[in-house]
Amino acid sequence: MAVLVIDKRKRPLMPCSEKRARLLLDRGRAVVVRVHPFTIRLKDRVGGDTQPTRIKIDPGSRATGMALVREGGDGTEHVLWLGGIAHRGHVIHDRLAQRRAARRRRRSQLRHRAPRFDNRTRPAGWLAPSLQHRVDTTMAWVKRLRRWAPVTAVSQELVRFDMQRMDNATISGIEYQQGTLFGTEVREYLLHRHQHQCAYCAGLSGDPVLEVEHVHPRSRGGSDRVGNLVIGCRDCNQVKGNRTAGEWSEALGRRSALDRARKANAERISAGKRPSLRDASAVNSTRWGLFHALKATGLPVAAGTGGLTKWNRQRLGIPKTHALDAACVGTVEAIEGWSRPVLAIRASGRGSYQRTRLTRHGFPRGYLMRAKRVRGFQTGDHVRAAVGTGKKAGIHRGRVAVRATGSFNIQTPNGVIQGISHRHCTLTQRADGYGYHVQPKIAATKEEAGSKAA
Known part of the structure; x- marks a missing residue:
């Protein structure tokens, strides 16, 4: 992993090798500024020649890959530094849910307290805190790398997931405008789909009250998508509680006909549940927010597609990781020095006010x-x-x-x-709000090395 270098006046210089950094430190010509990422400051040098370097970003929902590369004249890029940022959006979501529950309890159970002012306005471009965190964390590391390296440009994978095609592979034409609930409402659609019977007991419980029920509970991150909704009687809904359909089926026995029916139907519903599109939705929501934030830095910003990134990675025989995907973003002729350690960065926060x-x-x-x-x-x-x-x-x-x-x-x-x-x-x-550890470098497999040679 290359060592980042700044001069006597804390201006960025070209990164150097670990061997050269060790010699500079042993001879007293440099001091350590940071350990993660490892950065040194020269004590006897002001200014110097630099080469064009670019920050490349592969944004994701749970993790974002970053790469610092040196651009060659023939289109070849030399990887200098690789990093992967693990976001904590799920933690922020859970903390806000706890705050919301506490606020409602104070206003209802203890004593009624009307809101003093309306501060819930949402300006243009507003993102939920768990999503805004992904943009802020990525921009924080872009600013850090600009302080420690002579960055001249930025590249971002501006990917957009077709969530309707991910849900239905055969969708086409006007079906994009119609959707699943075309010509009906949610409750009527679910009643028709389950033939006006409880999806779990099929009417064996005798409870006539039918309710809209979440296969994966909302309190545990379940969505309101139709694929996560079924019709259930109130008795089954209360017995199921805050469990998923799969967890409930494992807890049920086979002592009665009602339990056997509930267990079989819960297993069938759990097996047929569509995959969650939460991660794809998070990437779609934050991609333009990150792009506009990068444009605001004043650096030239290039956008690449996910298909181009995958084609570059397969053509060059590079393994798939978040950091190496970032190195493959955009138009790339060749990549050198990609087999190097990766700095794993985990957003951990700066503590809690809870006493x-x-x-x-x-x-x-x-x-x-x-x-x-x-x-x-x-x-x-x-x-x-x-x-x-x-x-x-x-x-x-x-x-x-x-x-x-x-x-x-x-x-x-x-x-x-x-x-x-x-x-x-x-x-x-x-x-500084982050946890670090260095992951060992990834070597190319025989198949990847063969494809690269070809």
Whole structure:
């Protein structure tokens, strides 16, 4: 992995090799600025010649691949740095759901409190917080790489998923405008599809009240798509509760005819449930927001398609990963140096304002410490712990979770090491809201190497 370099006045220079960076550090000509990504600052140099470099982005719903490449004159690109960002949109979604539930409880169960002002306006281009997080995180790393490398252009895979074709492969023509519910309503459509009977018990429970029921519960991320809806009686709906159809079928026995019918129908419904299109919807929603944010940086922005990325990857014999997909974005003649380690970046946040834990009934269970730092460390710092003796002897590197007692936990790529004293810890990098670990480089297989040679 290339080492990022800045000059004496913190202006970006061309990245160098690990060997050259080690010589500069040993001779006292450079100092370490960051460990992840590894960046050094030259102490005796101001300015210098640079070459065109480009940031290439492969945006995704759960992870985004990024690549820093040097552009050659003949269309060949030399990969300098690879990174993969793991987003935390699902965490943000769950936190907002908890806040919404607490707000409703305060206004209804405790005492009625009308909203004091209407601050729920949505300007043009508004995205949900869980989606806006993906754009903000990607832009944050674009700005970081611009500080540490002489970036002259940006490329983005501007992919758009055809969600209707993903749901129905034979759709064509005017069917795109009609949709599944053409000429009917949701409840009437579901009643007709299930012949006015409960989809689980087929009327054996005797409950005449039929309701619209979610196969995958909304409280657990289920959507309101027709493929996730069935007609169920109130009795089956309440017994099923907050479980998916598959989980309910596993919990049901075969003691009665009603249980056997419910189990068989729940298994059939779970097996026939259409795949979720949540990830495709997230990419479709954020692609233009990211593109406009990249244009606002003032750099030339090139957009490529997903089909072109896949064609470049297969033509050049490159394995499929998020970071290597980013390197294949756009018009590419050849790619050199792609077999290198990847910096895995996980968005972890900067902590929580919550000062207590709650029981399942909503009552406080102990209180968290008020101090942010303990013995000079805070949760999220990257440390190196050298333990000499005992069961935990060895060198441990990772993110630290502090305790008031001075006995810390360290999150390493191999797991959590508990009970490490602060005396063994050395700070390597302050907390910045991300967790890091370096993934080993991926070598080409025999088939890929053969296709590349051909």
